Amino acid sequence: MVVVPGGERTVVSQLRRGVLQFCVLAQLRDGEKYAYELVRELGAAHGLATSEGTIYPLLSRLRKLEWVSSSWQDSETGPPRRYYALTPAGREALQSFTAEWEPFRTAVDTLLEHKENHR
């Protein structure tokens, strides 16, 4: 099988850059979740589907930033799970991202819109 190192180089995978971590924070907004669960949920959102090779390093970064905290809990149906929860700092980060995302998205939308303003 042909293997392409360096990850999938699609347009959408580039779009996820920088956005994904805040999507995860948003996922944790309403309660703690574990990594596998986050991956499954993102898989349902169009354009946000990712894999464990992405999510674990990402969560490790978020822990280091202290935007999330984590706690181990046993599962009755499988191996133990590490649950992640938003910290106050994480909540702030999410809020400030949202404030940056909106004008950015609008700027891109505006540029992409085809305007027929010829004279």
Added chain:
Amino acid sequence: MVVVPGGERTVVSQLRRGVLQFCVLAQLRDGEKYAYELVRELGAAHGLATSEGTIYPLLSRLRKLEWVSSSWQDSETGPPRRYYALTPAGREALQSFTAEWEPFRTAVDTLLEHKENHR
């Protein structure tokens, strides 16, 4: 002076990843432009401001992909300019990006929206 190599590591600079090249294509949609001009125009759009160290490698990639063509033209007020124009392939790429961007943006927006659906 303290120098931080690796570029500015802000949230927005990560957001520009993968988007910028298509913004440039969009800028060229209505006629040819030169690099310096593109940088100035992007500087006006919130969140899309970039620098020459970004734009020249980017344009070089677009040339290699044959999404743009270029031609030198003398300026009456300064050094000669390299003008860039969209190729048919570039126009297609822009269109297909737009088709990917819209659901992506919507997915992020949906996640970021705070929904008060408790019970």
Added chain:
DNA sequence: AACTACTACCATGCGACGCAAGATACCTTG
């Protein structure tokens, strides 16, 4: 017990891209 499969955790290595910094050269103004 051995096996398969699913769940769930994690680490390694890599390529792509946006950026800072700096180099070169043209033109105009003082």
Added chain:
DNA sequence: CAAGGTATCTTGCGTCGCATGGTAGTAGTT
């Protein structure tokens, strides 16, 4: 001539999403 704006381009670097592969617990089957 020096200074400043215009306009081109190169080099080196850090970040992050991904493919790949490894470990271990639980459950069902043979």
